[in-house]
Amino acid sequence: MTVHDPKIIVALDFHDAAAALAFADKVNPALCRLKVGKELFTAAGPALVEQLVGRGYEVFLDLKFHDIPNTVAQAVKVAARLGVWMVNVHASGGRKMMLAARDALDGEPNRPLLIAVTVLTSMDGADLAEMGMPEPAVQVPLLARLALECDLDGVVCSAQEAFVLKKLCGNDFKLVTPGIRPLGSAAGDQSRVMTPEAALEAGADYLVIGRPITQSADPVATLQSIHASLAAI
Numbered sequence: 001m002t003v004h005d006p007k008i009i010v011a012l013d014f015h016d017a018a019a020a021l022a023f024a025d026k027v028n029p030a031l032c033r034l035k036v037g038k039e040l041f042t043a044a045g046p047a048l049v050e051q052l053v054g055r056g057y058e059v060f061l062d063l064k065f066h067d068i069p070n071t072v073a074q075a076v077k078v079a080a081r082l083g084v085w086m087v088n089v090h091a092s093g094g095r096k097m098m099l100a101a102r103d104a105l106d107g108e109p110n111r112p113l114l115i116a117v118t119v120l121t122s123m124d125g126a127d128l129a130e131m132g133m134p135e136p137a138v139q140v141p142l143l144a145r146l147a148l149e150c151d152l153d154g155v156v157c158s159a160q161e162a163f164v165l166k167k168l169c170g171n172d173f174k175l176v177t178p179g180i181r182p183l184g185s186a187a188g189d190q191s192r193v194m195t196p197e198a199a200l201e202a203g204a205d206y207l208v209i210g211r212p213i214t215q216s217a218d219p220v221a222t223l224q225s226i227h228a229s230l231a232a233i
């Protein structure tokens with residue numbers, strides 16, 4: 001099965017490079033993009049990212065940078081030089097941090113998409129309330145507007161917020177949505193979840209899917225069956 005501009009980003013949350021490369025060798029860049037997050041990057045580092053890029057994959061480097069502006073700016077610049085397609089920061093790092101990250105990428109020959117995490121999909125209203133923050137329906141649009149004002153390319157949010165954010169931030173502002181759960185799969189630690197079909201219908205541009213694919217008995221068949229369900233929309 002070949003998919004043009006695949007919407008599915010598979011989260012390669014593996015302990016080591018061998019497991020990640022074994023998965024990458026079973027699928028192909030026309031079928032999915034790949035995400036390298038904190039677990040895999042801590043284990044395998046930039047060399048693994050470059051290997052995946054070398055195999056033709058568009059790689060989302062998900063290290064959710066959140067630090068002082070200069071530190072984050074330098075980190076996203078180094079990420080750009082690894083050849084990644086997308087890199088993220090935490091929107092709660094604030095305007096100055098996001099502007100510094102954005103400026104640092106100007107002039108990079110291979111500028112990755114720069115996106116900001118709004119509220120983690122593992123969190124619900126009660127989690128935010130005990131940190132003195134409003135519910136996701138309020139906090140996510142607030143942080144998405146801030147990211148838009150800083151000229152970022154989009155945000156990570158729950159698909160539950162996608163419909164509102166597309167209206168608020170416009171069609172070109174990319175919505176990257178984890179917390180995707182096909183019917184019947186366990187939510188695990190995710191709180192704000194949606195099925196792949198509902199997420200796409202709500203306006204999500206990219207669906208980040210990890211365990212429902214990587215921990216299924218046949219990951220490639222699961223990925224293909226999710227694609228088939230999306231093609232029917």
Ligand SMILES: O=C(O)c1cc(=O)[nH]c(=O)n1[C@@H]1O[C@H](COP(=O)(O)O)[C@@H](O)[C@H]1O
Pocket residue numbers: 011013037062064088117119120121122156157178179180188190208209210211212
């Ligand atoms: O930035 C992310 O990718 C991210 C943001 C967020 O709010 N929630 C979230 O789950 N993620 C990542 O998306 C992936 C979801 O994986 P599964 O829950 O296994 O599908 C993980 O790698 C998370 O680190």
